[in-house]
Amino acid sequence: MAVEKKSSRGAKGPPPKGKAKSSSKSSSQSSGSGTLIAVAVLGVLVAGVVYAHQAGHLNSYVEALQQGSAPSQKSPIDAVKDEIKNADAEFQQAETEKDAKTPPTKDAASKPAKKVNPEEDKAADDKKKQEGDAAKKAKKQKKPVRILQASIGAKEADYEIRQEIRAADRLHTKKKYQEALTEFRRLLKGNPKCIRCKYGEGAALHELADKQRSNKLVQEAIAAYKETCTWSGGRRSVRVAGCLAMSGRMSFMGQSRQSVKLLDTVLADLSEDVKILEEIGLQCLISAMNKKAKSALTRLLELDPENGFGLGHLGFVYKLELRYEEAVPLMFAGLRGNDDRSREPRFYYHLGDALQRLNRSDEAYEVYSQGADSGNFNSMYQRSTYNAPNLKAQPWWTPEETPYAADIKRIEKHWKTIRDEGLAVMNLNQGGFDKEEENLRKEGDWGQFTLFQQGHVLEDNCRKVPKTCKIMKSIKDAAGCKRGQVKYSVMQPGTVVWPHCGPTNCRLRFHLGLVVPDDVHIRCGNDTRTWYEGKTIVFDDSFEHEVWHHGKSFRMVFIMDFWHPDLTQRQKEELSPI
Secondary structure, eight states: OOOOOOOOOOOOOSOOOOSOOOOOBOSOOOOOOOSSOHHHHHHHHHHHHHHHHHHSTTHHHHHHHHTTOOTTOOOHHHHTHHHHTTHHHHHHHHHHHHHHHSOOOHHHHHSOOOOOOHHHHHHHHHHHHHHHHHHHHHHHHHSOOOSSOGGGGOSHHHHHTHHHHHHHHHHHHTTOHHHHHHHHHHHHHHOTTOHHHHHHHHHHHHHHHHHHTOHHHHHHHHHHHHHHHHOTTOOHHHHHHHHHHHHHHHHHTTOHHHHHHHHHHHHTTTTSOHHHHHHHHHHHHHTTOHHHHHHHHHHHHHHOTTOHHHHHHHHHHHHHTTOHHHHHHHHHHHHHSSOGGGSSHHHHHHHHHHHHHTTOHHHHHHHHHHHHHTTSSSSSSBOOOBOOTTOOOOSEEOGGGSTTHHHHHHHHHTHHHHHHHHHHHTSGGGTOOEEOOSSOEEESOEEEEEEEETTEEOHHHHTTSHHHHHHHHTOHHHHTOTTOEEEEEEEOTTOEEEEEBOSBSSEEEEEEEEEOOSSEEEEETTEEEOOOBTOEEEEOTTBOEEEEEOSSSOEEEEEEEEEOTTSOHHHHHHSOOO
């Protein structure tokens, strides 16, 4: 499996100089597929595409959800650890209460009372306490907290079989998931009301699904977690854990909206639990249910005003609504809070972007610099987050620096054909260009006509430009680039594009000039250039770049994303789409 990491940070410099300042994302950042099965892939692509487009650098987050865990996101058990960490004491308390109710034996009652010596008793108590503390410390050092705590179901049916639950949990801790599943199911046969056993069944299925890459087992885990989540009268902490785990698995399967509906039904019964509200907010964002996400996050902050997750994510929602003045302080508070989920790359990115749009560029670059220093970005200029390690990083390239020089010469040879077919598409009667919808424009009119997306051909569009598509289909590193697009781009006079970075360092972007008037410019890094008709320029769009068009007629270029030349063939095959 290809591994994605943050590349080593590049040298920082002063904020770039250009005619226009701003920021956001490169086009078509829909959520990438995971590595399970096509069913899960399609579901998540449909559920997450709008969120990924609006949210910018969210691709890594959505992909991680598909793979079962989000960056910096706590596991279901970790998420409720504060609620259940003292549950072992409940067993002891129950045992103590049980002993207290047991009448003393005749022998004990017949024995004369021992004479009391206060000083001796105090010394004995102190010694016993010291020995007890030492024993607890030694035990804690030998046995770290497990992922599963057997005692979190210490109620009624769970309590009666607590030792057997502990034994099943030990199997899970040792990664003997099939044996743990068998044991929990055996316990459920004799104890059908044991909510803790049902949760254990779901957790074992969860791990087996990841191990075997089985959608069937994912669905079985969801069913088990769902029973735990909706089990009336069950222990609160187990129910919360079950709800969170169920929601994560449903999101993995592209069922975020269904997850939100189910969480809504249990929310009232769980007295507006903070962690459930966090999960509803997250799943609503993934499903582009921004209004509902804002409602859940607002209620969350009413219950817990210092909640770092709620502060950062509500700020993020305001950013999507272009309410920058309200977004900035909330995202700042999220970054300064105690929740790692509000210190992920997208929060640094969108906080800086909001500051730039408020003409607070110096503060924006301070945030970007902090993002680089914390390892969230490769550098303050190269702010992509969906990265492969050890790739050459520079803003501008020449075709000769890549293995694609021969392909580019061939494309340039046919540039007039490509131009003429693009001009024909501009006729609205034939479909026209789609408006840019990712809030990248500061002002103006910018349209695109896409032929290849995430390594797949869009046949309906290709039928309108058949000669161009025939050429591109023969160039696999462009047509098959799962982390890029091939498209026409038309920009009208007066258009200014905010400074922004693409989502990944795994591609290089080639622009072929088709119609180029005077006074149009593109800056990438610290270098500003322009286009020439029939010629190609190459840049790495994971670096900050911006465009401004002060000419008098439209500008048309043909955009081709090629795989980064340092990627291996195996990486190209295994990296997920963007």
